[in-house]
Amino acid sequence: MRRLWGLVFIGFAFFTACASSPEVLVVTRIVPSDTAVSPPAPIEVTVEVPVEVTRLVTETVTVVETVVPDVPSLGSAERPFQLLFAPVADTAVISSRAQVLADWLTEQSGQQFQVGLLDNEQRIIDLMCAAPAETIGFLTAVGVALANQQCGAQVLHTAVQVNEMSWQAGMIVVRRDSEINELADLDGKSWAIPSESSIPNNWYFQALLAAEGIEPGEIVSVPGDNTAMLAVLNGDVDFATGTYLPPLMPFLERDWVFGEDDPEIWRQTGVSPSRSGIGFVVVLGRPENGGYRVRDARSGVFDTAEEIFEETRILTLSAPIPAASVAVGGEFPIGPAQQFADLLTEFVASDLCSDSLCAPDFYGWIGLETAVPANYDPLHFVIDTLGWTDEAVLITE
Incomplete structure (x- = not known):
């Protein structure tokens, strides 16, 4: 009988290890009779025993490794900061005058700066939107407002003109007897x-x-x-x-x-x-x-x-309209933007500016002021009221 129960136990353990859901197993065991004189006659008893069978499932997981290509750092020779200018003067004059600034900025900061001369202000805005982390635009006030609306460009400086003003205004004149x-x-x-x-x-x-x-x-x-x-x-x-x-x-x-x-x-x-x-x-x-x-x-x-x-x-x-301005792309890093703003202020205050941004045949600036974004609200008013879009003709004031 012990052997028979051992077989039952082994069978039970086997099915316990292999089944994933309860099943009914028919087990036959011998039950002794009440008579002690004669050998016990075997009696067959059928018992329903629930058994859990566990199935081992193996699953294959595929891991995809993403490889990020190396991107040149901002300000490197492979990815210089872009100084973008519209044709406000003769192209040869702009190229030579602007290069003076680019060389000075490189010398002072250790970063690389490259001069870009584009056909008009909209092309500057397009490039600032396409490369918002590395572009610096020299724009009119309306150009700054459009660049801000189109891709979040941020203004840094407003120029002080030869009349010692950083803004300009128009007036409506009528006869006194009208x-x-x-x-x-x-x-x-x-x-x-x-x-x-x-x-x-x-x-x-x-x-x-x-x-x-x-x-x-x-x-x-x-x-x-x-x-x-x-x-x-x-x-x-x-x-x-x-x-x-x-x-x-x-x-x-x-x-x-x-x-x-x-x-x-x-x-x-x-x-x-x-x-x-x-x-x-x-x-x-x-x-x-x-x-x-x-x-x-x-x-x-x-x-x-x-x-x-x-x-x-x-x-x-x-309304007062800001003078020519300097803006950076919408994703230009804060640290480099502040460094550039400080360096540009220093440059315009130096004698070297007379060969560049302060030259009479270029911008003729005499100084810079920290720009106040709210001062450009009149330009947003003009753009919104007249329905100007990125196809608007941008001009030099």
């Missing part, structure tokens, strides 16, 4: 524009009037500020746009403040402008002597039309 007192009065009126490509003198006002639902009448394109100012003075058009430069204040004690000071603040003296001995239009003498120097577009025709300030007035100004 009945034009607010923008709404320009509806249906004739307009003289001195430059169709100008943001402050044309496109900003196009957007402003469109946003206000004002549709001017005849629009006349004229050659320059002087012609535009004379056109409104002589009554050839109802209004004209032109360049606005703020007056220099008495004793140069402070700067004229946009949005706070009246565009014609000098009128508070009750004295008419006159020509100074060295050719400036002044009120109560030169600024160093306590007077004002008047610098808006009307001063250009003062010698031939001395009455222009008495017979015309400024209706409104455009």
Whole structure:
């Protein structure tokens, strides 16, 4: 019997190791009878015993190893930072002037810089979007705004121009005896524009009037500020746009403040402008002597039309439009961007800049200011209002 139970145990263990689900196993064992005299007669008993059978499953797993190709580091000879310029001057001049900057940046930083001259600003923007981690664009304000909208380019610097300003503005001029007192009065009126490509003198006002639902009448394109100012003075058009430069204040004690000071603040003296001995239009003498120097577009025709300030007035100004600017691609690393911004400021303040960005036949900058992104909002307003896209014609202001 012990042998029989051993066989049962072995059979049970075998099936336990091989089955994956309970099965019914028929086991036969011998049960002794109650009589002790005669040999026990075997009795067959059928018992249902649940047995678990475990199956061993082998699975093959395939591991795919990804190999990342080596990418040259930023600023290396194989992947230099790109200084991108539009054709604002003769190509030979740009190439030589810009190379001075590139060589200096390489010497100071140990990084490699390469000059790129493209056909227009849109091509610069396209390249900044395609290579956002290594491109640096020298752009107009509208170019900066478009680059920001198209692929997140970030502005670093705004240039200070030879007039010591980092912004420019346009103005709407009307005759003093006209009945034009607010923008709404320009509806249906004739307009003289001195430059169709100008943001402050044309496109900003196009957007402003469109946003206000004002549709001017005849629009006349004229050659320059002087012609535009004379056109409104002589009554050839109802209004004209032109360049606005703020007056220099008495004793140069402070700067004229946009949005706070009246565009014609000098009128508070009750004295008419006159020509100074060295050719400036002044009120109560030169600024160093306590007077004002008047610098808006009307001063250009003062010698031939001395009455222009008495017979015309400024209706409104455009928003201030930033001057030429420097921006980096949207994925340009923060560390290198800060280093470049600091180096560029140092370069423009150095004597070497006169052979490069500060040269009169190139940009003619006299300094740089840290850019304020909000100052470019008027450009976003123009782009959005006029529906400009990446196909817009970008210009040099």
